[in-house]
């Protein structure tokens with residue numbers, strides 16, 4: 001594991017790690033009435049990988065989706081509190097902030113790769129076109145850069161016009177990463193990005209995530225404790241819609257402060 005950060009256990013400010021975002025008293029209610037996130041407070045360290053772990057149904061994906069306002073797609077879902085993005089102090093949850101612009105700044109990669117039924121090029125250029133980028137030369141430049149950053153360029157440079165769905169599973173997932181990278185996001189959200197992949201494709205996505213954190217801040221949901229330990233600098237353990245413990249991955253995995261965390265990571269629970 002490289003690039004491990006310095007910091008403190010708990011939800012106190014992290015020494016030496018500037019936050020990219022602060023989660024302040026975040027509550028989230030689904031339109032079914034479920035109060036899924038309960039008063040979350042956390043700082044997301046800049047240019048680090050932070051893993052969200054916890055048993056099924058504890059609210060990891062729900063939390064992740066708050067960052068790019070995915071829940072806005074379904075009427076009646078309700079946020080309270082703030083997610084403040086730095087350096088401009090934008091509250092991502094403010095109704096005055098356009099969720100489409102939020103999704104350019106906060107990209108997301110899902111469990112199952114979901115390329116659009118379009119060409120490789122059109123997939124990566126998608127967000128740029130939403131931003132009304134029409135200059136063909138600039139589009140080509142940005143698409144190539146994103147594909148290189150996603151470690152896919154060499155494999156697809158001669159088939160940019162072919163249908164993205166013809167790529168392998170691992171290539172499709174890297175294409176989705178390239179699509180998210182094309183708009184220069186500040187945070188990338190990964191929701192179980194390797195759970196549908198074989199071990200080789202998983203290793204290449206993990207390596208990519210480790211390289212990308214030099215450029216973007218990363219939040220990842222994973223069920224896989226080994227993956228969280230390999231990949232992340234920080235970890236947040238969630239249970240029943242709350243953050244039970246947040247701190248440096250090494251510390252949380254070796255000397256957790258809370259018994260609940262200890263029980264979960266040693267497999268005695270969940």
Ligand SMILES: Nc1ncnc2c1ncn2[C@@H]1O[C@H](COP(=O)(O)OP(=O)(O)OP(=O)(O)O)[C@@H](O)[C@H]1O
Pocket residue numbers: 030031032034036054055056057058059060061062063223
């Ligand atoms: N669209 C939805 N509408 C209503 N409730 C939902 C919705 N999606 C999730 N939930 C509920 O919110 C709670 C948190 O679910 P969430 O998917 O965030 O958990 P998770 O920790 O990511 O779980 P898993 O590890 O199984 O993916 C659960 O009780 C779940 O049933």
